[in-house]
Amino acid sequence: MHPDLFDALPVPQLQPFRLDDGAVLLRGFAGSDDRVLLEEVEKIIAVAPLRHMITPGGFRMSVAMSNCGQAGWVSDPGGYRYDAIDPETGKPWPTLPAVFMELANRAARSAGYENFIPDVCLVNCYVPGTRLSLHQDKDERDPSAPIVSVSLGLPAVFLFGGSQRSIRPMRYTLLHGDIVVWGGPARYHFHGIAPLAEGHHAIAGRKRINLTFRKAL
């Protein structure tokens, strides 16, 4: 059979996998955009370098972070905030690439959230051993907008709990191209990432890149 015949076949559309009311996992949703997304990440971190922020408690975060968009999430001994200026460079953050905006909007729509227009993308970089402890994303102004979280590179175990820290989190393995969307009744659910296992990814190498899209301002 000629390979072009396959191109005409519809791409299998996996059903969104429900994690909780308001929260879904879209398996492989970003898979076909992976190389473009990673190229854009390289451009972003060339301007706004990855850095380990300091928590208000004085700890150095194990995840290396950067941002793009109208503001960026920053943490320092004074607290957490969104800042239009990158404190590391003194300049505005790089703008949100069109391919990021489009993907985030499309993923949100697939999860049941119409008209999601993010203004911030937090870039998280994990290497084996890196973890992100259970937390809520609650520094954003608009509670009606979901969080759209894209996984690229090495797999990670995503911990997804409930509205209270005491609710024991469920564990889901997130793979290259997966997107998790949480909003509505799940918007303030506790979540985190277990320590990344050792490994090598064919495109991303020895790391995991996570992009979280937010409407923060």
Ligand SMILES: O=C(O)CCC(=O)C(=O)O
């Ligand atoms: O890396 C992830 O999948 C989650 C990132 C996250 O929770 C955050 O950036 O607030």
Ligand SMILES: [Fe+2]
């Ligand atoms: Fe988070």
